[in-house]
Amino acid sequence: MRHLTFLFLSVTILGCKPNSKSDLIASISRIDTLRGRIELDQNVLEYTKYDSNSIALTNATVFDGKGNPAKENQTIVVENGYFKAFGQNSEIDIPENATVINLKGKTVIPGIVGVHNHLHIPRFPFIGEIASKLYLASGVTTIQTCGAASPQQEIELSKKIEKGQVIGPNIVTSGPYFTGKGGNPNMIIPESEEQIRDTIRYWTQKGVRWFKVYRNTSPKDLETIVDEAHKQGAKVTGHLCSITFEQAAHIGIDGIEHGLNSASDFRNNKTFGICDGSREYMDELVIDSEEVKNLQNLIIDNNVFLTSTLAIYEASVPERAFADERTLNVMSPILVSEYTDRRKNFDSMGLKDNIRQKRLKRIMQFERQFYKMGGTLTAGVDAGRHVLPGFGDQRNFELLKEAGFTNQEALKVMTANGAKVLSNPDIGSIEVGKKADFVVIDGQIENSIRNAALVFKDGYGYNPKLILEDIKGKFVTE
Numbered sequence: 001m002r003h004l005t006f007l008f009l010s011v012t013i014l015g016c017k018p019n020s021k022s023d024l025i026a027s028i029s030r031i032d033t034l035r036g037r038i039e040l041d042q043n044v045l046e047y048t049k050y051d052s053n054s055i056a057l058t059n060a061t062v063f064d065g066k067g068n069p070a071k072e073n074q075t076i077v078v079e080n081g082y083f084k085a086f087g088q089n090s091e092i093d094i095p096e097n098a099t100v101i102n103l104k105g106k107t108v109i110p111g112i113v114g115v116h117n118h119l120h121i122p123r124f125p126f127i128g129e130i131a132s133k134l135y136l137a138s139g140v141t142t143i144q145t146c147g148a149a150s151p152q153q154e155i156e157l158s159k160k161i162e163k164g165q166v167i168g169p170n171i172v173t174s175g176p177y178f179t180g181k182g183g184n185p186n187m188i189i190p191e192s193e194e195q196i197r198d199t200i201r202y203w204t205q206k207g208v209r210w211f212k213v214y215r216n217t218s219p220k221d222l223e224t225i226v227d228e229a230h231k232q233g234a235k236v237t238g239h240l241c242s243i244t245f246e247q248a249a250h251i252g253i254d255g256i257e258h259g260l261n262s263a264s265d266f267r268n269n270k271t272f273g274i275c276d277g278s279r280e281y282m283d284e285l286v287i288d289s290e291e292v293k294n295l296q297n298l299i300i301d302n303n304v305f306l307t308s309t310l311a312i313y314e315a316s317v318p319e320r321a322f323a324d325e326r327t328l329n330v331m332s333p334i335l336v337s338e339y340t341d342r343r344k345n346f347d348s349m350g351l352k353d354n355i356r357q358k359r360l361k362r363i364m365q366f367e368r369q370f371y372k373m374g375g376t377l378t379a380g381v382d383a384g385r386h387v388l389p390g391f392g393d394q395r396n397f398e399l400l401k402e403a404g405f406t407n408q409e410a411l412k413v414m415t416a417n418g419a420k421v422l423s424n425p426d427i428g429s430i431e432v433g434k435k436a437d438f439v440v441i442d443g444q445i446e447n448s449i450r451n452a453a454l455v456f457k458d459g460y461g462y463n464p465k466l467i468l469e470d471i472k473g474k475f476v477t478e
């Protein structure tokens with residue numbers, strides 16, 4: 001039965017209806033050719049443990065990424081970089097030529113789809129190569145960069161990864177950031193409508209599909225950005241401040257970043273269209289009030305997604321802002337000393353900054369409520385401070401759990417929902433016909449997905465330990 005489903009699925013993708021069995025077989029061989037997976041260069045292949053075209057993983061506990069609870073004793077067959085079969089051990093035939101991997105005691109989750117996953121951090125405008133290694137080693141197989149400090153370099157890196165020349169996740173690139181008067185001078189502060197339209201056309205012609213608006217963007221500029229981006233088949237997301245969530249949803253923005261922390265709708269003494277007012281609303285607001293629920297319903301009705309970035313917020317909470325050992329191992333001496341200074345600072349404050357701790361809890365509550373109301377919540381790392389690419393995505397899982405999400409819900413946020421907002425039906429869940437991007441975790445998932453034993457992308461099984469070994473002390477240097 002499963003096989004039959006796969007046949008029809010394949011044929012639907014090709015866009016023709018089969019008339020006979022031979023047509024079907026012809027379609028299948030055509031799709032196998034179409035879907036011939038990429039070849040990896042030798043220097044990338046060295047980091048893989050499994051490179052066979054045909055792999056069968058048996059006895060696994062599997063989360064499919066669609067929000068379903070885990071299923072035990074599952075077999076997954078991967079061929080040519082795609083899932084060929086998936087089901088109970090007893091139901092699935094293992095191809096004769098397949099490399100068989102027994103995953104008894106291990107858990108499989110879809111590859112993480114991070115949608116706020118930059119290739120830059122403050123002061124370092126492009127850290128693409130090392131960030132890409134960290135992402136992949138942490139099980140992040142697709143990223144949307146959510147604003148680029150070096151868009152051209154992002155595009156070039158994404159092509160190299162696509163061709164199998166460099167280790168990394170699939171990269172969905174972004175254009176340069178837009179902001180407005182008084183905003184960050186490294187971003188585009190539009191002088192005219194024409195400039196906005198030209199910029200968007202320029203970058204979409206180069207393959208960019210996402211634009212990010214930053215805090216000072218004016219409502220009028222957002223209208224132009226959304227209009228032109230949508231005309232060019234691109235999407236717009238924002239770290240908002242001058243514009244409220246309500247206004248942005250009405251204007252037609254696709255996504256909103258950071259949740260409650262940037263919900264200027266509730267700022268005290270705020271001027272329309274200007275990034276002013278104060279954040280104290282976060283200490284007063286009743287999250288399950290009608291006021292907040294109405295706003296969340298409006299966001300949902302307008303098909304706007306929210307991106308959760310809990311790990312980076314946690315890094316500003318003094319009693320929680322601690323780098324773990326693996327992070328300290330990867331960070332360069334410069335970043336370690338900056339971290340140590342920040343820690344000293346926090347400690348000398350006498351600690352117990354309960355304000356930010358309480359705000360974190362409210363941000364969590366806001367996101368949990370939005371998800372339960374039917375909103376599309378996604379997640380991303382927004383790396384900075386000691387929150388590293390990939391490691392921070394894994395930390396997000398733990399924080400979503402703390403926020404009240406079940407394992408399968410947190411995973412859905414981090415996988416299938418990411419694929420949904422990227423409009424990529426090929427990734428985000430473990431389903432026959434989709435790309436074989438997935439992570440094998442040692443043991444059962446309790447509250448963590450840190451113990452990645454293998455990361456599969458395009459059907460190749462990478463050894464994360466080898467990748468991490470290689471970048472010890474190297475994140476990042478000037």
Ligand SMILES: [Zn+2]
Nearest residue numbers: 116118146382
């Ligand atoms: Zn960001």
